[in-house]
Amino acid sequence: MKRLRIQWVVSLALSAVVTAGADDRPNIVFIFSDDHAPNAIGAYDGWLKSVNPTPEIDRLAAEGMTFLNSFCTNSICGPSRAVIQTGKHSHKNGFMNNGNSFDWNQQTFPKLLQKVGYQTAIYGKSHLKGTPQGYDDWAVLPGQGLYYNPDLIFPDGRRMIEGHCTDVVTDLAVDWLKNRRDSSKPFMLMVQHKAPHRNWMPAARHLELYDDIDIPEPPTLFDRYEDNAPPARHQELEIDRHMDLHYDLFVDLSPDFEGQGTQKRQDRSAFHNMKRMTPAQLKAWHDHYGPRNEEFHEAKLEGKDLVRWKFQRYAKNYLRCVRGVDESVATLRRTLAELDLSDNTVVIYSSDQGFYIGDHGWYDKRWMYEESLMMPLIVSWPGVTTPGSRNTELVQNLDYAGTFLEMAGAEIPGDMQGRSLVPLLKGETLKDWRDAIYYHYYEYPSVHMVPRHYGIRTGRYKLMHFYQFGDEWEFYDLEVDPDELTNQYDNPYYADEIAEVRKQLEALREFYEDDSDVSEKPREWQDKVRPETAGR
Numbered sequence: 001m002k003r004l005r006i007q008w009v010v011s012l013a014l015s016a017v018v019t020a021g022a023d024d025r026p027n028i029v030f031i032f033s034d035d036h037a038p039n040a041i042g043a044y045d046g047w048l049k050s051v052n053p054t055p056e057i058d059r060l061a062a063e064g065m066t067f068l069n070s071f072c073t074n075s076i077c078g079p080s081r082a083v084i085q086t087g088k089h090s091h092k093n094g095f096m097n098n099g100n101s102f103d104w105n106q107q108t109f110p111k112l113l114q115k116v117g118y119q120t121a122i123y124g125k126s127h128l129k130g131t132p133q134g135y136d137d138w139a140v141l142p143g144q145g146l147y148y149n150p151d152l153i154f155p156d157g158r159r160m161i162e163g164h165c166t167d168v169v170t171d172l173a174v175d176w177l178k179n180r181r182d183s184s185k186p187f188m189l190m191v192q193h194k195a196p197h198r199n200w201m202p203a204a205r206h207l208e209l210y211d212d213i214d215i216p217e218p219p220t221l222f223d224r225y226e227d228n229a230p231p232a233r234h235q236e237l238e239i240d241r242h243m244d245l246h247y248d249l250f251v252d253l254s255p256d257f258e259g260q261g262t263q264k265r266q267d268r269s270a271f272h273n274m275k276r277m278t279p280a281q282l283k284a285w286h287d288h289y290g291p292r293n294e295e296f297h298e299a300k301l302e303g304k305d306l307v308r309w310k311f312q313r314y315a316k317n318y319l320r321c322v323r324g325v326d327e328s329v330a331t332l333r334r335t336l337a338e339l340d341l342s343d344n345t346v347v348i349y350s351s352d353q354g355f356y357i358g359d360h361g362w363y364d365k366r367w368m369y370e371e372s373l374m375m376p377l378i379v380s381w382p383g384v385t386t387p388g389s390r391n392t393e394l395v396q397n398l399d400y401a402g403t404f405l406e407m408a409g410a411e412i413p414g415d416m417q418g419r420s421l422v423p424l425l426k427g428e429t430l431k432d433w434r435d436a437i438y439y440h441y442y443e444y445p446s447v448h449m450v451p452r453h454y455g456i457r458t459g460r461y462k463l464m465h466f467y468q469f470g471d472e473w474e475f476y477d478l479e480v481d482p483d484e485l486t487n488q489y490d491n492p493y494y495a496d497e498i499a500e501v502r503k504q505l506e507a508l509r510e511f512y513e514d515d516s517d518v519s520e521k522p523r524e525w526q527d528k529v530r531p532e533t534a535g536r
C-alpha cells in the first residue's frame with residue numbers, strides 16, 4: 001500500500017514534469033544475449049576469467065552494479081523472455097516451453113512503458129513467435145535466426161541483411177538511436193543477440209582469437225553423474241557423446257556436406273547457414289578451419305583426448321561469439337556518448353539463462369544446477385549505481401519488468417510476481433528481500449532430454465524435484481559443494497535442513513500459485529552411469 005502511494009506521488013510529480021516539457025526520466029538500453037554464462041564474463045570471476053573474455057562488459061561492471069546471485073525461473077530461451085515481458089512465472093504467462101506461442105495480447109512491460117510516454121524498440125532475437133506488440137519499432141529474427149546473413153522480420157516484411165548477426169543487430173539499434181527515434185521522448189531499447197547460442201559460428205574477424213592458447217578446462221569436465229538422481233544420466237547434452245564433430249564443431253563441414261549427424265534430433269543450422277555465406281565469408285571460414293581439421297584427422301584422437309579436443313574447439317568458438325557481443329556493448333555505449341545520452345541512460349547487460357561450457361561435461365542449459373540457473377545481470381545507472389558495486393541478494397528475471405517500470409516512474413501492476421530492483425540499485429538494504437527463489441522447467445521430451453523439474457534455491461541450499469521418472473530429489477549444500485557433485489538428499493546429517501527447505505518450497509509454490517501438473521508420470525528408460533569415456 002505504502003509502495004503504491006509513493007509511486008502514485010512519483011507519477012504525479014512526473015506528469016507535472018512532462019507537462020512542463022522537461023522530461024528527465026532515464027532512457028533504458030537493455031542488451032540481452034542468448035546463452036551467455038556468467039563464467040564467460042570477466043566481472044563474474046568464473047573459471048574462464050584468465051582468458052579475459054569480455055573487456056567491455058567488465059568495463060560496464062566497473063561503472064555499475066553486478067548481481068552475483070542472479071537467476072532465471074525456467075532455464076530456456078522463449079520462456080525466459082516471456083517472464084521478462086510479463087514479470088510473471090511461466091505457468092502464469094502461458095509460455096512454458098519453446099514449443100508454445102506467446103500471447104502478445106497480455107500485459108507486458110513495454111506496453112506499460114508506452115503508456116507513460118516512453119518510445120520503445122526491439123532488434124534481434126525474440127523467440128516468442130507472433131507479431132511483437134508494445135514496440136514503436138522492431139525487427140526480429142525468425143525463430144533462432146542465423147549467424148551469417150540472417151533474415152529479419154520488419155513491420156513491413158522479411159528481408160536478408162548481409163553480415164554477422166551480432167553486427168547486423170547492433171547496426172539496426174545504432175541506426176534507430178541516431179536517425180529514427182523521436183528525440184523528444186525517453187526510450188527503452190532492447191538489443192537482443194543470437195550469440196553465443198549454438199551452433200557458435202563466430203564472425204570472420206574473430207576466427208583467430210584464442211588460437212594460440214589452451215582454454216582452461218572446467219573442473220567437472222569428466223563428471224560421471226554417479227551421485228545424481230537418474231535424470232542426470234539420461235540427458236543428451238554431453239560434449240563426449242552428443243556434440244557433433246561436423247554440425248557443431250565444423251569438422252569437414254562445407255555447403256555440400258552429406259553426413260547425418262550423431263543426434264536423434266541433429267540440428268544442421270550451421271550447414272544450412274554455410275550455404276548462405278558469400279564467397280568471401282566462406283573463404284575466410286575454410287582458410288581457418290581447413291588446416292586445423294587436417295591436423296585433427298592426423299592426430300586420430302580417442303577417449304578423453306578427443307573430449308578435450310572437442311572442448312577446446314567448442315569453448316573457443318563460444319568465446320569468439322561472446323567477443324562479438326562484447327564489441328556490440330562497446331559500440332552501443334560509444335553511440336550513446338556521441339549522442340550525449342550517456343549520463344541519463346541506464347545500460348543493462350543480461351542473457352536469457354546461463355550455460356554449460358563443459359561444466360559437468362555438458363553444453364546447453366535447462367537444468368537447475370548453478371551454471372544454467374544463473375543469469376548475468378550488470379546494470380550501470382549513472383548517478384545511481386555505485387561504480388564497481390556487487391550485490392548478493394537473490395534476484396531473478398521475474399524482477400526485470402517491475403524494475404524497468406519503476407525506473408520510468410510507472411506504476412507496477414499488482415499481478416506482476418517479481419520485485420523492482422531499483423532500491424537495490426540505489427544501494428539500499430531491504431530487510432524483507434526474498435530469501436529463496438523458485439524454479440520450474442517443463443520442456444520434456446525434447447532436444448537434450450532434460451526431464452521436467454522444479455525446485456528452490458536459498459542463499460545456501462538447493463532442493464530439486466524430478467517428477468517424471470518416479471519421485472526423484474536432489475539436495476545440495478552450495479557452501480561446501482559449489483559444483484553440486486554430492487547429492488545429500490538421503491544424508492541424515494541434513495534431514496532437518498531438507499525438511500525446512502522442503503516446507504519453504506511448498507510455500508513458494510503456493511505463493512506463486514504454481515498449480516501446473518507435477519503428478520508423477522513414470523516412463524520407460526534405462527539408468528546408466530556414463531562410460532569412463534566413450535569418445536567418438
Ligand code: SGN
Nearest residue numbers: 076077078098198199267269364447
Ligand atoms: C536448438 C539448439 C539446441 C537448444 C535449443 C533451445 N540446437 O534446438 O541446442 O537447446 O535450440 O535453445 S541448435 O543446433 O540449433 O543450436 S533456446 O536458446 O532457443 O532455448
Ligand code: CA
Nearest residue numbers: 034035077352
Ligand atoms: Ca538461450
